Amino acid sequence: MKIVGISTGTLQLKPTFLEGSPSHGGPFGLIRGIARDPGFTEPLPMWAWVVETATERILVDTGGSPGTTGGVTRTRFNIAQNESLVCELARLHLKPGDIDRVVLTHLHGDHVGGLAAFDPQRVWVAKAEWEPVARFPGRLMRFMTAPVPRGFAPRVFDFDGPPLLGFTASWPVTPDGSVVALPTPGHSPGHTSYLVRRPEGDVLLAGDVTYELPALECQREQGFIANVEKHHDSLRRVLSLAKSGVAYLPSHDPSAPARL
Numbered sequence: 633m634k635i636v637g638i639s640t641g642t643l644q645l646k647p648t649f650l651e652g653s654p655s656h657g658g659p660f661g662l663i664r665g666i667a668r669d670p671g672f673t674e675p676l677p678m679w680a681w682v683v684e685t686a687t688e689r690i691l692v693d694t695g696g697s698p699g700t701t702g703g704v705t706r707t708r709f710n711i712a713q714n715e716s717l718v719c720e721l722a723r724l725h726l727k728p729g730d731i732d733r734v735v736l737t738h739l740h741g742d743h744v745g746g747l748a749a750f751d752p753q754r755v756w757v758a759k760a761e762w763e764p765v766a767r768f769p770g771r772l773m774r775f776m777t778a779p780v781p782r783g784f785a786p787r788v789f790d791f792d793g794p795p796l797l798g799f800t801a802s803w804p805v806t807p808d809g810s811v812v813a814l815p816t817p818g819h820s821p822g823h824t825s826y827l828v829r830r831p832e833g834d835v836l837l838a839g840d841v842t843y844e845l846p847a848l849e850c851q852r853e854q855g856f857i858a859n860v861e862k863h864h865d866s867l868r869r870v871l872s873l874a875k876s877g878v879a880y881l882p883s884h885d886p887s888a889p890a891r892l
């Protein structure tokens with residue numbers, strides 16, 4: 633079992649963004665706050681993870697792409713042409729065709745940027761994440777909330793597997809249970825984290841549950857929260873997982889790979 637992080641360049645967030653929409657009275661309050669904020673964080677990674685299991689090579693998320701823009705978040709993306717997902721894979725001597733399956737934590741632009749290189753039949757996302765943007769009226773906002781390539785339709789899964797480690801349901805990604813999807817909704821409607829079970833210790837590839845470990849420890853909301861109640865529930869469950877010794881690897885934490 634091997635996990636390798638690749639980042640498609642970096643992004644810089646408005647510090648106000650990390651205060652979360654609930655503390656600004658909702659998304660519109662946060663948008664106003666962000667617009668007034670002249671600052672930017674240090675450059676942060678956009679991790680996609682190559683997971684080599686005994687039976688297949690899985691890619692979790694696909695990072696951003698050259699040309700990704702921040703929209704209302706005013707996030708600054710620094711992604712050179714040679715920092716695309718395909719170029720980053722090439723640095724690992726991999727081609728898109730060497731990836732058996734792509735699984736997504738969620739559909740935000742900095743996680744779906746490399747999707748165009750893959751056959752949609754090999755791309756999986758939680759049904760709860762895809763459904764709201766698959767049809768009218770959510771489809772109209774897809775350019776902001778789920779900017780997948782035109783005509784792209786991934787395969788969807790339900791959390792129809794057994795309860796696991798404090799989560800009420802799961803979805804076994806691999807038949808041997810070495811990679812398991814856990815529902816962590818809130819940041820987005822069907823946000824998903826991926827538990828990788830290794831002899832040397834379990835790892836949670838946690839997407840945007842929080843942007844870094846201290847925020848999880850403080851149960852802090854960060855960014856736009858699609859469902860506050862579900863998000864609090866996810867924060868609680870993920871923290872207890874982390875406290876039990878599971879390595880917490882969110883997508884924009886520079887120190888995430890050091891926890892592998």
Ligand SMILES: [Zn+2]
Binds near residue numbers: 738740
């Ligand atoms: Zn996100």
